[in-house]
Amino acid sequence: MxxxxxxxxxxxxxxxxxxxxxxxxxxxxxxxxxxxxxxxxxxxxxxxxxxxxxxxxxxxxxxxxxxxxxxxxxxxxxxxxxxxxxxxxxxxxxxxxxxxxxxxxxxxxxxxxxxxxxxxxxxxxxxxxxxGDDDGAVRIGTWDYYPDSRCIYSPYDAPVVLTPKENDLLRLLAANPRRTFSRTRIAAAILGGAGQSGAVDAYVHYVRRKLEPAVIVTVRGEGYRLGSL
Structure with a gap:
């Protein structure tokens, strides 16, 4: 069974x-x-x-x-x-x-x-x-990211809490740190539809604003991948 x-x-x-x-x-x-x-x-x-x-x-x-x-x-x-x-x-x-x-x-x-x-x-x-990464921290530069709690901890600042969609985006990139995802692929994975590519740019902006611009790298003509903090 x-x-x-x-x-x-x-x-x-x-x-x-x-x-x-x-x-x-x-x-x-x-x-x-x-x-x-x-x-x-x-x-x-x-x-x-x-x-x-x-x-x-x-x-x-x-x-x-x-x-x-x-x-x-x-x-x-x-x-x-x-x-x-x-x-x-x-x-x-x-x-x-x-x-x-x-x-x-x-x-x-x-x-x-x-x-x-x-x-x-x-x-x-x-x-x-x-x-899997369900129970542990994911290291991004000098920060510790906890996908299940939607929190990311800096050694210097207060923890940052991500919204569910922001967390889905960062979790996807952090699980495949060397992979570049197209906007279409990200939209399908976190928004449930390939026709929402424009919204991906907005969530990337939100995450960068909460953390640092370098956390998500733009790969010209291809999409986004995990960066560093």
Whole structure:
């Protein structure tokens, strides 16, 4: 049995990308995980890589053998795009070299088929505890940022409290510090619609005004990325 869904600070289930081409197994895994996660299912490697790079997920589950693009190559592509989301690799090949290949590509853990669903859930919980930022501070320059409390602490000034949307913006950038996000991608992630790109500039302005201009860097022609304080 599933352990039930635990909502995040937005009142939503954590977002999980599942890339599995098996026509029977994929929907079964997705249905089981849907009690705990907001699941997006892709059935080939090329589409999976596109969703992994363009979307914002809390954790990913990727099958080793996929049509279009092998699971290990998918993981490499995700890491080349500087997406740091934790990845669990599913493999029917239980050999040590196969597991090493997946881990070397950038996967954070692996699970050999066939597996028990309870173990899959336990592995995902462990990944999110280890690689997530839900309970700890994120260091931005000399400041400590606590996404769950929407607070950022300076060593010299009083703590700054962000609004929910300002926090969503900074959380997104802080979770992927080397990645540049387009206005469209940010709007889709924090505002729920790609047609609100203009509002992104306003939230960037609000965060910069509350903290310092350098906290968010404008990459001309591309969008925004995390800066420094």
């Amino acid at each position: 599933s352990d039930g869904g635990v909502l995040d600070e937005r009142g939503e289930l954590p977002r999980l990308l599942l890339v599995e081409d098996d026509a029977r197994l994929g929907p079964v895994i997705a249905e089981y995980l849907a009690e705990t996660y907001d699941v997006t299912l892709c059935t080939d490697g090329v589409a999976g890589l596109d969703r992994a790079v363009r979307g914002v997920f809390d954790v990913m589950v990727v099958d080793r053998r996929l049509p279009g693009l092998d699971g290990v190559e998918l993981v490499r592509g995700v890491r080349r795009a500087r997406v740091a989301t934790p990845i669990l690799l599913l493999t029917a090949l239980g050999t040590v070299p196969d597991k090493v290949d997946g881990l070397d590509a950038g996967a954070n853990d692996y699970l050999t088929k066939p597996f028990e669903f309870d173990e899959l859930l336990a592995r995902l919980r462990a990944l999110r505890r280890t690689f």
